[in-house]
Amino acid sequence: MEIILQIVFNSIVSGLVLSLMVIGFNYIFNVTKVFHLAHAGIFTLGSFAFWKFTDLGLHWLLASILAMSISSLIILLIEKAIYLPMIRKNTDPSVTLIASMGLYVIIVNLIAMFFGSDNKIVSSSVNILEVNGIIISTNQIIQLLVGTFVVVVFYFGIKLTKLDISLKAIADNDILGEIYGVNSKRVRSLIMIIGSIIAVIAGILTTIEIGIEPHSGMNVTLTAATVAILVTRLDVKYLILVSILLTLFQNTIEWFLNSQWKEGLTFLILLMVILYKTEGLVSYKLRKN
């Protein structure tokens, strides 16, 4: 019984961190139509910047803000120089996927070249609490609090600024959206930056727990991409729910089988959904002909 509670608790915490990646990935994919696998590069870049700045002795808050700023600049450059011109030329989405992979390769290898490929750890004192037999580390509490805070800010932020309506308009039909006065270039850049900032937060939350190495962004991004295909609706609540459920599923497999099978089985679900329910498990209700 205790072990089940422990797995559920761990899944909620890591699912919440995953959902930060998912929200960014899903919004970017739906709004800009780019299957942005370079999100993994941004995740890694932000985490490495955070590690480097704290290593230099900066306060963690300042280090985080610097990491976010650097990542935002890079993503803005990518959007303006690569993605936007490609979309404007009506490039096939699978070709933009290749461009994104190329960008990922460049970012990750640049990081590996300058900082080495070994695992970098941010030293922090970890305390462990025990509540009703469930072991909770201080890092998990930080992840839970920061994760919830970011999700809430994002949810109400886009609602109150009416950004969500613009996002949905551009996601649905960017030409119609522009006709009705939505500045699609601005909305695209904005969601890219917001998504990247959230990704960097997810990266920092992961780094304080298990450290960071150049290639560790890909796995979490692929899982986030899986959720983005399962849930095609731009709805934060469903994205968080499915992220947590998927993490629970993975942790259960990890407990009963081993950690390598969890990826295989996750992607088996993805393959089945792509083949038999391409519009996703949670999608908008479409009027049938």
Add this chain to the structure above:
Amino acid sequence: MNYILHILVLLEIYILLAISANQKVGFSGLLSLAQAVIYGVGAYGIAIFSSHLEIGYWIPFILAIGSCLILGLIFSFIAGKVIELYFSLATLAVQIIFFSVIYNSELTNGSYGISGIASPNVFGYEINSPLEFSIYAGVWIMIVIIFLKRFYSSPLHKLIKATKDDEIAVLNLGKNPKYYKRISILISCLISGIAGTIYASYASYIDPSSFTLDESILILSIVLIGGSGRLIGPIVGALIYILLPEILKFLNIPEMIAANMRMILFGLILVLIVRFRPNGILGKKTFK
């Protein structure tokens, strides 16, 4: 001398892999991210069948290629169901599932890999040294190129290209586009499978790390950089990929940095190509 021959064998294997990927990407417009899967099935096929059956080299060889073709049928099923981005994503899923299976399965000996793989035996003559392997792989490349040269001038190939350009037009001609995609995928699997068997016999040891997603992306980028849709493209791409680190070595760049620099340069060329010539890659023809 042996080092140059070693580079030559690697080059030949990548030429085969790139030609195989070109068949899918260049002629059928299927951006598959699972090139390494078929390569891996060929390699693991020869390793498992030759060690378990112990009946020479060629029967396991045929069984390994047969397994690749069965896998090809699965890919053509996917290609029949979903297109474009979703095809790429489905193959990406297959790639990760495949890696998970070979990493965990008892049959493939997990992360430890399989060693002591049989060498090809041609008319009673065992192929062992790098020199012999470079000739053996060279012969396979000749066979593949001669076959493809003939195939490219056949009516069947024209229909494969037509399917890429306009599927609905092909349908209007009373032809089944899925059939032409399947032929293209099967030919691609055949060539990848051969490359896999050569690699397994040459290295005589294989483990899952040779068949990762990175490898698939690499093969795909070799094709895109060399230029898809022509036979010379993949050969040029493979040459660039194999010779780039040798050039970096001449510039006295340390090996650790050279490995990263090769990938950075490769990624950069890839991004620039898809950014500035996106239609050159999938080659969609549009009427103005």
